[in-house]
Every structure is written in structure tokens, then in C-alpha cells.
Amino acid sequence: MPFRSAPQGAHFGLPSRRGACPRPARRPAGPATAGRLSSRSGLYEAITELPTRQFTVIVFKYLLGYETPRIARFMGLHERTVDYHGRKGTERLRVQLCLPATPRPKKGDDK
Secondary structure, three states: OOOOOOOOOOOOOOOOOOOOOOOOOOOOOOOOOHHHHOOOOOHHHHHHOOOHHHHHHHHHHHHOOOOHHHHHHHHOOOHHHHHHHHHHHHHHHHHHOOOOOOOOOOOOOOO
């Protein structure tokens, strides 16, 4: 399946203003939907709204516990590409669920 290319300057559905935190609209949970797995935070619903590659990596890595090389073989991608989609997927979930950013350790910090 070919992937759509985003228009130049697209923000991939992320809020354009700092501090803006839209909550996803709640859909009624049907018996055949992911709503059966709903949690108070809306995590599972947010995962289902990810782009296909990000969704696949997040599910395999965090829900099923697969290692990156195994996911890469399954998806036919390089391991670094799998890591990239995992980072982008977790960042998109963080923004969508209004979670604080985790600061990266600075070089030279021995903590």
C-alpha cells in the first residue's frame, strides 16, 4: 500500500500552539471496536488513531513486548526506521494525551 506524502509544512495533526492540548472526542464503544480496551486516559483509543507504521511499532514493542530486530524483520524495515517510528509514535501519543515531556539528560551528566 503506498503511503500518502504530507504537504510541505504539515504538522501531522499536532497542535500548532504551545500549551494547546485538545482532547480526543470520545466515540461510543461498540463490541467490535478497540473501545472494549478503553482506559480512563484514552490510551488505547489514541493508539488506534496513529498512522499505520507507528501503530504497528507501538503495539509490537510496548503491548506485545517484541524486540526491535524482530519488529524490523516482520515489517521489512531497517532497525533504525523501526526506532524512528516508535519515537514519533510515542511523541504523538504524549502530545495527544497531554503528558509532560521527559527531559533528555545533558551530555556530561553523571546522574
